[in-house]
Each structure stands twice: as structure tokens, then as C-alpha cells.
């Protein structure tokens with residue numbers, strides 16, 4: 001199974017190619033498109049932390065100088081990594097007011113970050129690089145419009161039948177997830193990485209306490225009943241103590257029994273582990289291995 005990490009918001013983070021050289025990482029979510037269009041014709045905005053050169057397309061919040069990222073994506077692809085573009089994140093105001101705006105947003109993302117050369121009225125923030133898909137890390141205000149966006153994106157995917165594009169989501173563990181439940185029921189996800197941290201009522205730490213509140217099984221049922229029962233369910237975890245709200249970190253030794261049980265209870269659905277986030281994992285070494293390396297070992301046990 002796979003290890004997915006978020007990249008783009010790490011403190012003093014190294015450039016993307018550093019993480020693409022890590023063999024323990026399979027999927028890299030570039031975060032974030034953190035400003036959403038409010039009307040048809042509005043451009044979204046982006047933030048990738050200390051990366052990019054601070055320039056934006058005039059009159060927008062969309063970064064235009066992400067040279068480290070456009071230089072590094074080919075390296076990542078060469079090394080077999082799946083590179084997703086993540087929408088949302090902590091700072092985003094994610095409200096999709098109408099279906100027209102949802103479809104505009106999907107078109108913008110596709111023509112700007114999908115295969116190049118389709119429609120040159122759109123910018124190419126990563127130049128001729130194309131991402132492998134789009135991740136929905138919708139933390140608030142959401143709920144409306146995401147199913148429409150995803151259906152629109154998938155109609156674009158169908159124009160490139162020889163290429164594979166993915167849709168993923170990072171709901172909070174509380175059910176039903178206010179932001180993404182509608183989208184999960186009504187549109188096709190490939191990966192669902194649940195944030196089993198920062199929410200006491202259902203986080204992975206409950207597994208350690210054996211109190212029955214860790215709700216992997218409930219999420220498995222949501223996926224079984226969803227628009228894509230074949231979607232893969234990942235266990236989302238903080239990659240270090242500091243990477244999440246206090247008290248939600250699990251050591252590798254604590255993760256092992258959780259993964260062992262649920263990987264074997266749900267062998268087809270279990271997709272792997274998602275980590276928030278890449279730099280925190282790098283800075284969290286235990287017995288000479290960083291956190292993501294420990295996770296990769298656990299998945300291969």
C-alpha cells in the first residue's frame with residue numbers, strides 16, 4: 001500500500017525534489033490552491049509556503065513564479081511519484097456558490113494544471129507540467145459544489161483516455177463530514193485519506209485507548225455505499241508531535257497494530273497511510289528512520 005504526504009506548508013521546507021527522492025513516499029499532495037473563485041471568471045489563488053518567488057498573475061492571488069515546483073515535478077514523475085494538486089487547507093475560504101462557479105473552477109484547474117496546450121487563455125503556473133489529479137482538503141464552509149466540480153473534472157479526464165488522473169479527498173473523521181460527504185456520495189473518488197487527528201471523538205488515538213471511537217469501520221461503510229465503492233481508504237496521521245493539535249500523534253510502534261488490524265480486515269479497500277506533512281516527517285527521526293520510512297515499513301510488514 002501507499003504512503004501519501006502533503007507538501008507545501010512545512011516550516012522551512014526543502015524543495016519538492018528532496019521528497020521525490022524519498023523511496024518511502026508514493027503520492028505527494030501539493031498544497032494549496034487556497035483561494036477559491038467567487039464568480040465565473042475569477043481566478044483562484046495559491047500558496048506553497050516558502051516556495052515560489054512571490055510573484056502573482058497581475059490582479060490575482062495565483063502564484064506565477066513557482067520555479068522550484070515546475071523544475072522539480074519532472075524529477076518526481078521520473079521517480080514514479082504521483083503528484084496531486086490540493087485545494088483548500090487551513091487558510092482557505094472554501095465556498096462554491098453555484099454550479100456554474102463549480103464548473104468554472106474545475107475548468108480553470110484542468111486547463112491550468114492538467115495537460116498543457118489545451119486552452120492558452122489559461123495560465124500555466126507549473127508551466128508544461130501536468131498534475132496527476134486533484135485533492136480536496138476542504139476544511140470548512142464546504143458542502144456545496146464539490147460533486148459538480150469532480151464530475152466536471154472527470155468529464156475532462158475522459159478526453160485523455162490513455163492517461164490516468166485521480167480525485168482524492170481529506171475529510172475530517174467525524175461522520176458525516178460536513179464538507180465532503182455530499183461529494184463522496186455523488187462523485188467518484190479514487191483515494192479518501194481521513195484526517196484521523198485533531199478530532200477527539202474519532203481520532204486514531206482512540207484506537208490506543210480501545211474505546212471503540214476510532215471509526216475506520218464506519219468510514220469503510222461510507223465508501224462501500226459511495227459513488228465509488230472501489231475507492232481506497234487511507235489512514236491519515238500527523239507525521240510528528242508538532243504537526244497536529246497536541247495529543248493526536250501516534251508513535252510508529254502505536255501505529256503498527258492499528259494498520260495491521262485494518263489492513264487485514266479490509267484488504268481490498270485499505271489504501272495505505274497519509275501523513276500531514278512531509279517536512280514534519282523528515283524532522284521526526286526515530287532509530288535513524290524518519291516517520292514516513294517507519295510507515296512504509298509498517299505497510300510492508
Ligand SMILES: CNC(=O)NC(=N)Nc1ccccc1
Pocket residue numbers: 006089090137170195198243244245276
Ligand atoms: C490534510 N490536511 C490537514 O491535515 N490539515 C491540517 N492538519 N491542518 C492543521 C490543523 C491544525 C494544526 C496544524 C495543521
